[in-house]
Amino acid sequence: MHADNASVHPLDQEQAGLIVEVFRMLADATRIQVLWALTGGELSVNDLASRVGKPAPSVSQHLAKLRMARLVRTRRSGTTIFYSLENEHVRQLVVDAVFNAEHAGPGVPPHHRDDARVRELTVDADPRKAARR
Known part of the structure; x- marks a missing residue:
């Protein structure tokens, strides 16, 4: 359930500290790659190592953290041993972070490329593309 701004409650220091730790774990490119790979489902250390292009012992250390x-x-x-994301909130956090980063680049973000409405808005917003239609 999503809260609107009027119902957002203040965070206590302990909870804020836990959130900082989560973001600290996300502040590593290998860990982000591992978490992103796990959004597709559970994987073994060797499968993860192959997907992120890192040695299995290194991936194992990141997984422990x-x-x-x-x-x-x-x-x-x-x-x-198979690894998976802890819960749907972790999955959503990772997906949102990746999608947000995709918006920082040029053009239509990969997660919008199959969405015809977004393509139309992008074409309409770019006069060069609209002139070619």
């Missing part, structure tokens, strides 16, 4: 911060969880299957 993310797990301590309660951003990821584990599931064991035989000798393999």
Whole structure:
């Protein structure tokens, strides 16, 4: 449930400190890559290492930090440990951060490219493109 500005309550110092720790965990490019990969579902350390282009021991260290911060969880299957995002809030935080960053670049952000309404708005906003129609 989303709160509007009128109902936003102040944060106590302890809660603010916990939020700072979450953002500190997000302030690393490898951890962001790992979390982004996990938005698609659970993966093993080796699969994550392959996706982010880092050695498995390095990815494992990042996962340990993310797990301590309660951003990821584990599931064991035989000798393999699978990692997934802790909850939907973590997923939404990562997705929103990536989408926000995409808006900083030129052109239509990748997450809008399949949205015909956004393409039309972008074309209408750019007189050069509108002239070509």
